[in-house]
Structure formats: C-alpha cells, structure tokens
Amino acid sequence: MVKNLFLPGFSQEKKEENPGSVEFQVLNFTNKIRRLTSHLKLHRKDYLSQRGLRKILGKRQRLLSYLSKKNGIRYNKLINQLDIRESQIR
Numbered sequence: 001m002v003k004n005l006f007l008p009g010f011s012q013e014k015k016e017e018n019p020g021s022v023e024f025q026v027l028n029f030t031n032k033i034r035r036l037t038s039h040l041k042l043h044r045k046d047y048l049s050q051r052g053l054r055k056i057l058g059k060r061q062r063l064l065s066y067l068s069k070k071n072g073i074r075y076n077k078l079i080n081q082l083d084i085r086e087s088q089i090r
Contacts, residue, residue, distance in 0.1 A: 022067045023078050029060040030082050 018024065036053045040046060064084075068075040079085055 022063050023074070026060055026063050026067075026078060027082065029056050029063070030084065032056050033060065 033053065033056055036049055040049055040053065043049070064075065067078065
C-alpha cells in the first residue's frame with residue numbers, strides 16, 4: 001500500500017513522529033479519501049466503495065473534532081497543511 005501517494009512532503013516531516021498520533025491518522029485517512037474519490041469518479045455505481053468512503057469520512061471528522069477541542073493550534077495547522085477546509089481562527 002502506498003501511504004505517501006498524495007502528500008509526500010508532509011509525511012516525510014512526520015517520519016520520526018508517532019504513527020498513532022492524531023495528525024498521522026488524519027493524514028492516512030485523507031490519502032484514502034482522495035484515492036477513493038478518484039476511484040468513484042470512474043466507477044460511479046461502486047456502492048461498497050461509497051460506503052467505505054463515508055465511514056472513513058466519519059472517522060476523520062471525529063478525529064478532527066477531538067483535535068479541535070484538545071488543541072486548536074495543532075488543528076488549524078493540520079487543516080491548513082492538508083488543505084481540508086477553511087481554518088477557524090480562535
């Protein structure tokens with residue numbers, strides 16, 4: 001499995017960091033989401049992949065919610081690096 005497919009620069013910086021950290025998990029989920037999204041553009045009726053995508057989106061959303069409550073600075077930095085959504089400045 002190719003983990004560094006879409007964001008090679010970000011993952012190289014975090015190589016020494018704990019792979020169980022919230023940032024690393026969000027990075028992996030983001031890579032999976034982008035791969036599944038490109039797959040679903042070709043195979044529109046692949047309902048099992050659609051279900052998997054929805055599950056991964058929910059997991060990433062829960063992790064980001066946890067991170068925003070725990071440490072807003074790390075949350076803003078992460079979503080800016082991954083270009084997920086507009087950052088909420090606190």
